[in-house]
Amino acid sequence: MVDFSIPSPIQNLVTRIHQFLEDVVIPLEAHADEDPQDGLPLERLKIAREQAKAAGLWCPTMPADLGGMGLSITEIIPVFEAAGRSLLGPLVMGCAAPDEGNLHLLHLFASAEQRERYLKPLAAGEAFSAFSMTEPAPGVGSDPSMLRTTAHRDGNQWVINGHKWWSTNATQADFLIIMARTDDSGGKSSATLFLAPMDTPGIELVRNIPHLGGPDFGGHGEIRFNGLRLGDDAVLGDVGSGFALVQARLGPARLTHCMRWTGIAQRALEIAARYANTREAFGTTLGGHQAIQWMLADSATELHAGRLMMQHCAWLIETGKDAKQEMSMCKVHVAETVNRVLDRAIQICGGLGISRDLPLARWYESARAFRIYDGASEVHRMVVARRILKTYRKA
Numbered sequence: 411m412v413d414f415s416i417p418s419p420i421q422n423l424v425t426r427i428h429q430f431l432e433d434v435v436i437p438l439e440a441h442a443d444e445d446p447q448d449g450l451p452l453e454r455l456k457i458a459r460e461q462a463k464a465a466g467l468w469c470p471t472m473p474a475d476l477g478g479m480g481l482s483i484t485e486i487i488p489v490f491e492a493a494g495r496s497l498l499g500p501l502v503m504g505c506a507a508p509d510e511g512n513l514h515l516l517h518l519f520a521s522a523e524q525r526e527r528y529l530k531p532l533a534a535g536e537a538f539s540a541f542s543m544t545e546p547a548p549g550v551g552s553d554p555s556m557l558r559t560t561a562h563r564d565g566n567q568w569v570i571n572g573h574k575w576w577s578t579n580a581t582q583a584d585f586l587i588i589m590a591r592t593d594d595s596g597g598k599s600s601a602t603l604f605l606a607p608m609d610t611p612g613i614e615l616v617r618n619i620p621h622l623g624g625p626d627f628g629g630h631g632e633i634r635f636n637g638l639r640l641g642d643d644a645v646l647g648d649v650g651s652g653f654a655l656v657q658a659r660l661g662p663a664r665l666t667h668c669m670r671w672t673g674i675a676q677r678a679l680e681i682a683a684r685y686a687n688t689r690e691a692f693g694t695t696l697g698g699h700q701a702i703q704w705m706l707a708d709s710a711t712e713l714h715a716g717r718l719m720m721q722h723c724a725w726l727i728e729t730g731k732d733a734k735q736e737m738s739m740c741k742v743h744v745a746e747t748v749n750r751v752l753d754r755a756i757q758i759c760g761g762l763g764i765s766r767d768l769p770l771a772r773w774y775e776s777a778r779a780f781r782i783y784d785g786a787s788e789v790h791r792m793v794v795a796r797r798i799l800k801t802y803r804k805a
């Protein structure tokens with residue numbers, strides 16, 4: 411029999427996170443746009459992170475020897491949802507993108523020296539990181555084979571040249587993980603990941619990209635690599651393992667995005683339900699009208715389906731099974747559900763929903779990108795459909 415119960419230690423943890431969000435994180439939302447570049451001022455974040463550590467709510471995914479909570483991917487589903495009830499929750503608790511995905515990647519593949527230099531400070535919340543893969547056209551975007559940034563050998567060094575954008579966290583990052591082409595075959599082993607401190611000569615932060623929503627902490631950087639010179643000790647994993655490492659990072663990272671955004675969508679549903687229970691129109695509360703009831707029912711149903719999909723994906727990952735198809739389905743479903751739930755919540759709250767008196771407008775703007783990053787919905791649908799076609803071609 412499939413067991414859907416949440417183990418009581420995890421349930422207790424979720425209760426504590428809810429309380430921590432009420433006491434520490436949600437009050438911080440008033441300061442979320444205070445800094446024109448980074449939104450939440452770094453000093454405020456540092457104080458809140460110390461409070462998270464003191465409460466034993468720091469870094470759910472990292473093991474205890476790195477200062478984390480050592481939770482498995484199935485255990486973090488309700489934990490990340492609880493943290494994700496505020497856009498600031500994951501940032502305060504050390505489980506926000508892109509650091510959380512980068513921690514996962516470094517934990518799996520960093521050398522002993524790279525663990526000391528990059529993983530340990532990142533896990534301790536003493537450093538920030540960015541993941542630099544996407545390039546402006548004609549470089550890599552949805553299609554990984556279009557990678558243009560190159561790393562050429564010169565003596566015992568690598569020389570990196572290229573142009574990236576949408577490197578999230580770039581304004582705060584202490585180091586970058588850079589994807590570059592190390593051979594011209596275009597094959598599966600033609601890319602390599604490199605680690606580089608942000609202040610290395612040859613790294614030019616061109617700008618923090620202005621965008622819908624935000625400002626987001628750490629921004630989203632456009633970066634040029636102008637003859638960036640790195641040694642062999644900068645290679646993460648093996649030369650030529652870049653695509654495999656990106657898959658190892660992106661799979662779970664897609665799922666953790668789904669978990670965090672489900673938290674925001676759930677909070678939006680609660681805000682809409684409270685308004686529908688109290689606001690009156692045409693002789694009854696809004697909740698007395700079927701049109702409103704159906705919006706609430708559809709949102710709750712879609713969120714529930716998303717949670718079950720996440721549980722299934724996490725179980726596939728934890729038991730070492732291929733989760734690619736289910737992850738794509740889950741990412742499309744949750745990204746589109748979150749957008750619909752926020753849209754309905756705004757509709758139910760009317761003018762109040764559009765106003766900045768509620769957080770719904772801010773969330774609605776920020777959630778739009780979720781249908782694009784970590785694979786646009788169309789690309790995931792393409793991946794799913796290709797597998798279906800292949801299966802029935804064989805049959």
Ligand SMILES: Cc1cc2nc3c(=O)[nH]c(=O)nc-3n(C[C@H](O)[C@H](O)[C@H](O)COP(=O)(O)OP(=O)(O)OC[C@H]3O[C@@H](n4cnc5c(N)ncnc54)[C@H](O)[C@@H]3O)c2cc1C
Nearest residue numbers: 541542543544551552576577578779782783784785786788
């Ligand atoms: C807020 C945000 C944060 C990000 N953070 C990072 C980061 O930290 N590091 C990083 O490297 N990148 C990051 N990205 C980049 C992100 O991963 C890319 O935007 C995404 O992979 C899509 O690439 P693209 O923007 O080049 O879109 P394009 O490849 O130009 O595609 C544009 C659109 O075309 C459509 N499309 C593409 N392929 C197909 C197809 N096969 N069939 C039908 N339609 C298709 C999709 O609708 C897609 O949205 C971030 C992006 C955003 C918006």
